[in-house]
Amino acid sequence: xxxxxxxxxxxxxxxxxxxxxxxxxxxxxxxxxxxxxxxxxxxxxxxxxxxxxxxxxxxxxxxxxxxxxxxxxxxxxxxxxxxxxxxxxxxxxxxxxxxxxxxxxxxxxxxxxxxxxxxxxxxxxxxxxxxxxxxxxxxxxxxxxxxxxxxxxxxxxxxxxxxxxxxxxxxxxxxxxxxxxxxxxxxxxxxxxxxxxxxxxxxxxxxxxxxxxxxxxxxxxxxxxxxxxxxxxxxxxxxxxxxxxxxxxxxxxxxxxxxxxxxxxxxxxxxxxxxxxxxxxxxxxxxxxxxxxxxx
Amino acid sequence: xxxxxxxxxxxxxxxxxxxxxxxxxxxxxxxxxxxxxxxxxxxxxxxxxxxxxxxxxxxxxxxxxxxxxxxxxxxxxxxxxxxxxxxxxxxxxxxxxxxxxxxxxxxxxxxxxxxxxxxxxxxxxxxxxxxxxxxxxxxxxxxxxxxxxxxxxxxxxxxxxxxxxxxxxxxxxxxxxxxxxxxxxxxxxxxxxxxxxxxxxxxxxxxxxxxxxxxxxxxxxxxxxxxxxxxxxxxxxxxxxxxxxxxxxxxxxxxxxxxxxxxxxxxxxxxxxxxxxxxxxxxxxxxxxxxxxxxx
Numbered sequence: 001x002x003x004x005x006x007x008x009x010x011x012x013x014x015x016x017x018x019x020x021x022x023x024x025x026x027x028x029x030x031x032x033x034x035x036x037x038x039x040x041x042x043x044x045x046x047x048x049x050x051x052x053x054x055x056x057x058x059x060x061x062x063x064x065x066x067x068x069x070x071x072x073x074x075x076x077x078x079x080x081x082x083x084x085x086x087x088x089x090x091x092x093x094x095x096x097x098x099x100x101x102x103x104x105x106x107x108x109x110x111x112x113x114x115x116x117x118x119x120x121x122x123x124x125x126x127x128x129x130x131x132x133x134x135x136x137x138x139x140x141x142x143x144x145x146x147x148x149x150x151x152x153x154x155x156x157x158x159x160x161x162x163x164x165x166x167x168x169x170x171x172x173x174x175x176x177x178x179x180x181x182x183x184x185x186x187x188x189x190x191x192x193x194x195x196x197x198x199x200x201x202x203x204x205x206x207x208x209x210x211x212x213x214x215x216x217x218x219x220x221x222x223x224x225x226x227x228x229x230x231x232x233x234x235x236x237x238x239x240x241x242x243x244x245x246x247x248x249x250x251x252x253x254x255x256x257x258x259x260x261x262x263x264x265x266x267x268x269x270x271x272x273x274x275x276x277x278x279x280x281x282x283x284x285x286x287x288x289x290x291x292x293x294x295x296x
Numbered sequence: 297x298x299x300x301x302x303x304x305x306x307x308x309x310x311x312x313x314x315x316x317x318x319x320x321x322x323x324x325x326x327x328x329x330x331x332x333x334x335x336x337x338x339x340x341x342x343x344x345x346x347x348x349x350x351x352x353x354x355x356x357x358x359x360x361x362x363x364x365x366x367x368x369x370x371x372x373x374x375x376x377x378x379x380x381x382x383x384x385x386x387x388x389x390x391x392x393x394x395x396x397x398x399x400x401x402x403x404x405x406x407x408x409x410x411x412x413x414x415x416x417x418x419x420x421x422x423x424x425x426x427x428x429x430x431x432x433x434x435x436x437x438x439x440x441x442x443x444x445x446x447x448x449x450x451x452x453x454x455x456x457x458x459x460x461x462x463x464x465x466x467x468x469x470x471x472x473x474x475x476x477x478x479x480x481x482x483x484x485x486x487x488x489x490x491x492x493x494x495x496x497x498x499x500x501x502x503x504x505x506x507x508x509x510x511x512x513x514x515x516x517x518x519x520x521x522x523x524x525x526x527x528x529x530x531x532x533x534x535x536x537x538x539x540x541x542x543x544x545x546x547x548x549x550x551x552x553x554x555x556x557x558x559x560x561x562x563x564x565x566x567x568x569x570x571x572x573x574x575x576x577x578x579x580x581x582x583x584x585x586x587x588x589x590x591x592x
Contacts, residue, residue, distance in 0.1 A: 035490070036508060084507040091510055092489075094482065164573070165483035167528035186390065187461040193388075194331070207538055208561045209545040210589075211375045211383040212332060232463035241537035242503055249505040265504045277460070293506075 007118045010110055014042070017114050023099055030062060030082025037094050038085035038122070041141075042114070044101025047071070049136070052105035054143075057098065057120065058226075061086070061137035073130040076294070077137045086139050090122035091249060095144050119144050126226060127294035135294055140226070184231045189217030192236045192278070200240035201273040202252065202261050207240055218244045220254075221284040227291065234281040250293040256285040264293060303414045306406055310338070313410050319395055326358060326378025333390050334381035334418070337437075338410070340397025343367070345432070348401035350439075353394065353416065357382070357433035369426040372590070373433045382435050386418035387545060391440050415440050422522060423590035431590055436522070480527045485513030488532045488574070496536035497569040498548065498557050503536055514540045516550075517580040523587065530577040533568075546589040552581040560589060 011017045014026050023040040024031045031040040041059060043050060048071070051058035061083040064075035079087055089096055098117045100109045109115075120141040130136045198215035199206045207214040218239045221229030229235050239247060246252045251265045259272045259280075274280070289295050307313045310322050319336040320327045327336040337355060339346060344367070347354035357379040360371035375383055385392055394413045396405045405411075416437040426432045494511035495502045503510040514535045517525030525531050535543060542548045547561045555568045555576075570576070585591050 079507045087505075087507040091505060091508060092486070094486075164529050165481060165487050167481045167484040167526065185461060185463045188463040190388070190390075191461050205538065207541060209383075209387060209542065209547045210561055211380040211545075212387060214387055214541060214545075230463065233460050241541055242501065245503060245510060245537055246505065249507075249510075251503075251505045265506055 006116050009116050011114045011116075013113065017042070017099055017116070020116075022097055022116050028062070028082065030085060032082060032085030032088075036085055036088050037092060038082065038089040038096045040097035040099065041086075042099045042101060043104050044109075044114070045103035045105075049130075049138075050104075052100075052108050054108050056143075057141040059086075059139045059141060061139065064134055064136070073132040073134045073136060076135040076296070077127075079137065079294070083137050086122050086137075087125055087249070090125060090139075093121065095119040095121050096141070098141065124222075124226070126291045128226075128291060129296075135290075135296065137294070138226070184223065188231055188233055188236060192217050192233055192238050195275050195278055196238040196273065198238065199273065200243050201237050202239055202243040202247070202270070204273065205240045205242075215239060216241055216244045218247055220281065221287045221291075222248075227287070229284060229287075230281070232281070234279050235284045247288075248292070253289040253293040253295065254285050256282045256289070264295075302412050305412050307410045307412075309409065313338070313395055313412070316412075318393055318412050324358070324378065326381060328378060328381030328384075332381055332384050333388055334378065334385040334392045336393035336395065337382075338395045338397060339400050340405075340410070341399035341401075345426075345434075346400075348396075348404050350404045352439075353437040355382075355435045355437060357435065360430055360432070369428040369430045369432060372431040372592070373423075375433065375590070379433050382418050383421055383545070386421055386435075389417065391415040391417050392437070394437065420518075420522070422587045424522075424587060425592075431586075431592060433590070434522070480519070484527055484529055484532060488513050488529050488534050491571050491574055492534040492569065494534065495569065496539050497533050498535060498539040498543070498566070500569065501536045501538075511535060512537055512540045514543055516577065517583045517587075518544075523583070525580060525583075526577070528577070530575050531580045543584075544588065549585040549589040549591065550581050552578045552585075560591075 006020065011020065017023050018026055023042055029042050029046060030038055032038045043052065043057065043059065047060040049060050061077045062081065063083065064073055064077045066072040066074045077083060096119065098120045099114050100117050101114050102110055102112050121144045122139050123142045124140040125137060127135045127137055193215050198213035200215060215238050218237045219229050220235050220237060221227045223229050223231060243252065252261055252263050254261055254272055259274055261270045261272050302316065307316065313319050314322055319338055325338050325342060326334055328334045339348065339353065339355065343356040345356050357373045358377065359379065360369055360373045362368040362370045373379060392415065394416045395410050396413050397410050398406055398408050417440045418435050419438045420436040421433060423431045423433055489511050493502065494509035496511060511534050514533045515525050516531050516533060517523045519525050519527060539548065548557055548559050550557055550568055555570055557566045557568050
């Protein structure tokens with residue numbers, strides 16, 4: 001079933017949306033496949049903190065609200081069910097369908113019922129304190145250009161190992177839309193990488209290529225919205241590519257008192273390699289622990 | 297010394313170019329700093345296989361030619377000196393200055409003398425057989441938008457660990473130029489990653505985030521020019537981010553007879569994890585060994 005021709009189509013009810021194959025639930029806002037990757041979301045003004053800018057949506061995760069029908073946040077949201085599925089879609093770069101309902105932002109929502117608005121990529125997620133205190137998870141979604149993909153992405157759901165996908169012998173080249181980027185100072189990352197000789201401050205790996213050694217400069221508190229971190233050496237670690245991913249996705253955080261590295265998935269601890277000339281920004285480290293790892 | 301205002305400036309001789317601080321040699325085509333990263337190249341029609349398309353340049357590496365003043369390739373080019381420096385600039389994402397001479401492509405070269413044409417990024421490099429037989433290294437350079445950087449990149453040379461760079465507390469956001477991308481089939485990468493449960497086929501690492509495990513689908517023979525590989529499961533490996541970099545930069549190749557993984561830097565061998573349902577493209581494996589690792 002190719003759903004791409006249905007972009008812009010209107011529906012009177014959630015049930016109609018469900019029957020069209022666009023969103024599998026009649027109530028829940030986040031739909032996901034059996035691999036645990038999000039497929040679709042419905043935005044209809046349920047969370048007052050959601051933000052709709054048309055091509056960019058800030059969407060609040062599910063869970064932890066009081067059961068009295070109100071919207072008081074009584075418990076931390078966690079990365080389970082729909083929230084986990086949205087994080088996985090971000091990590092695996094899997095686009096999701098967005099359906100807008102009439103109760104959303106007037107500028108971008110249908111006047112009545114629901115409308116299918118095409119595919120978005122989950123570009124970021126982070127934890128933040130709700131007004132009530134407990135943590136909520138927030139997701140940034142960005143509209144994508146569907147013409148980049150060879151297949152109808154709406155059908156890109158459960159994996160079947162048995163069937164090998166055909167792919168493409170001559171994939172087509174195409175010019176993408178401009179991408180939002182942050183200006184940065186290349187001397188900052190160069191300095192940090194040189195200070196550690198490209199050795200990962202977390203796992204001590206030094207990747208060696210035929211011509212040099214290699215590492216990445218990882219911002220502790222990310223540049224740009226929502227984190228607005230600084231592009232400075234005190235907000236940067238020298239990491240291997242693997243630890244960079246684990247750090248950005250909150251598998252790893254640093255204790256700002258002891259500089260111990262905590263892996264929350266493996267439940268293990270190690271010590272951060274830290275050069276005396278490298279003064280780390282304690283606030284940035286605590287910011288990362290709260291907003292990336294979701295630990296208050 | 298900020299050289300950015302000199303873009304488009306003309307010079308009568310290589311010596312003038314040198315005195316302006318744009319290129320440190322009077323003869324050699326590739327200039328590099330003491331860290332071994334390329335700083336600048338001069339293009340002036342020296343290699344008949346060079347290709348100048350204005351914003352994209354294909355540049356041939358140095359070495360291995362006969363000493364009789366001719367341009368017969370008598371030995372394989374290797375990743376040393378200037379060639380090594382251009383690879384390092386690619387790996388470290390360091391832009392280089394391009395100076396064009398009058399003997400280059402008429403469409404983009406000055407009528408006489410030399411002209412400074414701004415900054416380019418080394419976007420790719422690969423080995424290929426010269427007409428004479430031995431291997432040459434070729435580099436793809438792409439013009440970059442200098443406004444992405446906070447500092448004058450021309451000054452971005454030797455690292456001084458002693459001085460901490462200032463960086464930027466509020467780095468600026470900006471829209472980049474459109475990027476050339478290859479359309480791909482997301483089911484291909486999803487299938488390969490699922491087949492191995494996100495375990496790296498080379499080092500057996502499985503990266504675990506709080507919500508899932510993570511790997512990357514690595515094309516053996518790259519998509520797009522110059523390799524024009526297929527977007528198919530037989531041209532893809534499931535790798536961790538670290539092994540993906542080592543594979544793409546030719547530190548690792550696979551023996552297509554034994555499926556042994558050779559690390560040419562560590563001079564070590566291991567066995568590729570290979571699922572019976574995953575038929576690899578032998579030609580692609582041999583292509584990678586020749587064009588990425590430079591081994592005939």
